[in-house]
Amino acid sequence: MSIPKHIADTVTLNNGVRMPWLGLGVWQAEDGEQVVNAIRSAVEIGYRSIDTASFYHNEEGVGRAIRECGVNRDELFITTKVWNEDQGYDATLKAFEVSRRKLGLDVIDLYLVHWPVTGKYVDTYRALEKLYRDGSVRAIGVSNFLEPQLKELLANCEVIPAVNQIEFHPLLTQPSLQSLCRERGIQLEAWSPLMQGNLDQPLLTELAAKYGKSPAQIVLRWDLQRGVITIPKSVTPSRIAENADLFDFELSEADAAAIDALNEGRRFGPDPLTFV
Template sequence: MTENLAPTVRLAGSTEMPMVGFGTWQITGRQCYDAVRYALEAGYRHVDTATMYGNEAEVGRALRDSGVDRDEIFVTTKLPPRDAGRADATLSASLDALGLDAVDLWLVHWPPGGAGEDVWERFVAAREDGRARAIGVSNYSLEQVDRLTQATGVTPQVNQVSWAPSRYDAGVEAGHRERDVVLEGYSPFKNTDLSDPVLREVADTHGVPPAQVVLRWHVEHGVVVIPKSVTPERIRANLAVFGFSLSDDEVARIDRLARR
């Protein structure tokens, strides 16, 4: 059941990242294992975890047991700010737990006080030695991204931030594009009122649920999105957003749901 693969976006100078990934925050143990297995069966080829989620071992076991080729799956993990002083050891622990030689993307989970220029040097080294195929940040402002670039000459390939129609910011979106930083949105549903009349109307036009409109809206903007679900039909539905598209007018109406 792998017909439902998401298209990819190219990371600066590096690998392809599927536009829709599977989020794993707040799921651990058997529930996490089962959800990731189901997601891979449904066609997801991108899984988002973090040291802080405490589920890397279950994610790794699900990846192995799935039978899907390692190189077909894009795996992200993140360094917690509390481990900024031991970045290399933390990456080693992530790789051990995941059972991988390298992650596809390693992110600084939050700015570790300031922009974390020292930590970023460790990230650059991890990419050079092949333990992280791509490197990026999360919850960074554009100004903090620029500080990393100025300090090291290396720009993060990705910034993973809270993103949803209610959080839409055209300036932030454009700023990432100008810097060739892929914007990856998290919590697409937690910050969305799925009963909003605009989302419902657009959803009715396309004969899909509002949740799919929200995810498709990310894709229309070129924003990678990583919905989490433990519910099989939602896991499937959240990937099935490539059989319809939104018009420019529909995208603009959803953009205007941003809370000012």
């Protein structure tokens, strides 16, 4: 794996589609001017990947930003997700059409099952496979799937997920899940990479001083060097810019390994085994 050296660098997913290593997450960004302005700022800096979801209730704003940002649609990579209440085969197909209409897109780059709803996620993923075969999406995948759920899905699917978007950060590295995804060619993507602001770890402070970066930049660079796509969320232009300033330094392997060792299996978000 080559370590990304520029904001425009991409990883090739298991179906040949190229996805940027760095993206903007828009969870909790308000629909309308707030999300539009955040995406505008990000695109000006060089971001080309935007991650939303039907549950974020800002797909219309994301669609407006795509149309107004001044960058051709084919230069952007747009991800959205089907929410839990819309899961099941037929319901997922309907939910996708709603997302597509709100985004104003004919084709969505990546469509994910947002959470593994017990008893439904296999049928939900079957709907994603249909959308993929029909050309309505360029790639499909899952979010918040742990090993038991991912193994069940892999035993019952025809198209191996291209991506598994999970809570991933220095305190939650999930090494066995990482191994399973690598073995099956599933690209890991980190949500909540900055631990919802809980960056007050002495090691991160020490490394920030050593490299002349912020603790957030240390963590995001570590993501990239560990082969994990990262999508930090912000609506603040200065923070959006800071989160992208990752390509003029490289963590030593010893320092990256020290961050690995912070893992304590600690979640800041819901546990996928009990959330749904």
